[in-house]
Amino acid sequence: MNTPRKHHYIPVFYLRQWATNGFLCEIRKIQGKVVVHSKAPDGTGWQKDLYKVEGVAPELAQHFERTFMHMVDTEAAQAMQNFIAGNMDVPVKERDAWIRFLLSLLFRNPEAVAEFKEHVLTLYRESFRRLRENYSELRPPDFPPTLEEFDARTDPNAGAIAASNFLQQLMNLEGIANRLARMRWGRLNLWRSRHTLLTSDRPQCLPMHLKTASVAIVLPISPRIAFAAAENDVALQKLAQGDHTATALQINKQVVSQARQYVWALDDNALSFVRKHIGTLPDRKLISDHARQLSIQQARGATG
Numbered sequence: 001m002n003t004p005r006k007h008h009y010i011p012v013f014y015l016r017q018w019a020t021n022g023f024l025c026e027i028r029k030i031q032g033k034v035v036v037h038s039k040a041p042d043g044t045g046w047q048k049d050l051y052k053v054e055g056v057a058p059e060l061a062q063h064f065e066r067t068f069m070h071m072v073d074t075e076a077a078q079a080m081q082n083f084i085a086g087n088m089d090v091p092v093k094e095r096d097a098w099i100r101f102l103l104s105l106l107f108r109n110p111e112a113v114a115e116f117k118e119h120v121l122t123l124y125r126e127s128f129r130r131l132r133e134n135y136s137e138l139r140p141p142d143f144p145p146t147l148e149e150f151d152a153r154t155d156p157n158a159g160a161i162a163a164s165n166f167l168q169q170l171m172n173l174e175g176i177a178n179r180l181a182r183m184r185w186g187r188l189n190l191w192r193s194r195h196t197l198l199t200s201d202r203p204q205c206l207p208m209h210l211k212t213a214s215v216a217i218v219l220p221i222s223p224r225i226a227f228a229a230a231e232n233d234v235a236l237q238k239l240a241q242g243d244h245t246a247t248a249l250q251i252n253k254q255v256v257s258q259a260r261q262y263v264w265a266l267d268d269n270a271l272s273f274v275r276k277h278i279g280t281l282p283d284r285k286l287i288s289d290h291a292r293q294l295s296i297q298q299a300r301g302a303t304g
Contacts, residue, residue: 010045013077017222027263053211076101117163124159126299188226188238192244196223200259257281
């Protein structure tokens with residue numbers, strides 16, 4: 001079986017919409033310098049072994065990328081093609097896949113993956129240390145009767161496996177998924193805009209506050225079309241009726257400003273715009289400092 005080593009946190013099916021004759025414009029910030037390359041969609045937006053689980057059998061190490069992410073991207077790709085074509089009334093399976101894809105974009109990038117893996121490993125180490133120090137008192141009924149037997153049976157890679165499982169759970173957050181499912185979905189075709197839409201390694205605008213409306217999500221899905229989700233149809237209608245050029249510029253500014261390393265475009269016409277705005281917004285804080293400290297205290301058995 002071919003083992004996937006290139007893990008695309010911005011999937012190929014998505015980037016392909018910005019390609020002309022098989023290539024798109026990659027605008028990348030490297031050590032403070034913004035450079036431009038022409039790249040195939042499968043040659044950018046990836047990191048080697050990003051989701052790999054270390055220390056487990058080869059057939060399990062790449063399970064997250066080969067099975068879960070492949071499933072999410074494959075099913076979401078069909079939904080996106082329907083949206084681009086103007087068909088928002090997609091089957092339930094495609095709608096669910098698109099919701100998982102939207103959630104995955106929050107957590108699948110290298111910085112978020114590293115943050116969550118390290119946090120889960122910290123919680124695992126703290127919980128494990130507490131259990132070992134108070135084994136007879138804290139031992140669950142189905143655990144071995146002695147600490148020695150427990151140590152002998154403990155998988156040294158259990159923390160890494162837990163981190164991978166946690167990442168998958170994040171991309172299936174039921175509460176957020178249900179809210180997205182209840183929202184009104186729309187297609188924003190900015191055909192009158194003087195500028196095409198850009199995308200980046202942080203492509204979602206959450207939320208998007210425009211002069212005409214405020215919507216929960218705006219995601220560019222092609223150089224002229226954006227997906228939008230809002231609490232009601234009025235917000236979507238106002239968004240569609242606004243000035244296309246102004247709307248495209250505002251979307252591009254947010255998409256580029258929140259980018260960490262990559263921006264993608266049809267061509268390099270927006271290079272000066274990207275140089276001015278790339279990375280000027282702080283990255284999203286996915287775990288608050290309070291939540292981080294509280295979870296560590298709980299792992300240590302602290303109360304109050």
